[in-house]
Amino acid sequence: MSDNTATTEAAATTEESSTQTATGKSTRTAKSTREIARRDTGSDRGRTSIADIVVAKIAGIAAREIDGVYDVGGTTERVVGKVREVIPGATVSATQGIDVEVGERQAAVDVSIVADYGVAIHQLAAAIRRNVITAIEQMTGLEVTEVNVTVHDVNFGDDADQSDGTRRVE
Template structure:
């Protein structure tokens, strides 16, 4: 290997670390991690986007019967009945989004028999993973509030014929 080839390789590596490094001096590693397209514009992620991601990630967990407090669930049921409307994916989800970080509050109804502490941990893992992978934001916290417990036999009573006809 020639001496010239060695210098060229070193110069190339140094330029990759810092575009302004003409003398071949090493610079901080933060420049290496910089997105090459980052200087061509700014990406802003709306709160609603993060809330939708968190809502979908929460509903993916077994043991979550519903998302939201009592009032939110009533409004959600009304929306399901009205033609042309859909269930809100942000129901029961509150987020705060900064430039690099996000915090999430999740309200749920758990299925009876599920270990609530394990359910909350699974929700946290899934929400953090989904938001960080999709947005690149660091999730600082996911607070889970369990509003109610759902018993499986509560739905069975609605299929019976009425007592009075």
């Protein structure tokens, strides 16, 4: 198929609409279901839908990969996660602490974490943001518009040492 034929075919499937903006200028937008299908799947033979839970799992795993992230989730989510660990056969949720909004071509992600003490939080948040964006965009082809990171707590490494019953002072 020549380039002219492909252009004519794409133009034949494109619907153009004209709208008025607040300034009175006319803008033209073009929508083509055939072009959208090609963008989503690489061909015009079908459409790919990605569930929110898939994007949330990818984001959760990507956030946990970063050094300096002690845990993912707020206090309530972490308590529920600890209860799950005790129940036989139950698994820890990969989506704990992750909230996503997924559209046809874009996704937005909110990540809640507990940081290790001593880590530069602004650098940690930037690393989480980069890793989550890269993972989602590479695995799904969705454009990530934003990744919001909320730090709920800071973990001190000696918290676990003190909870074993030993006294610091004798």
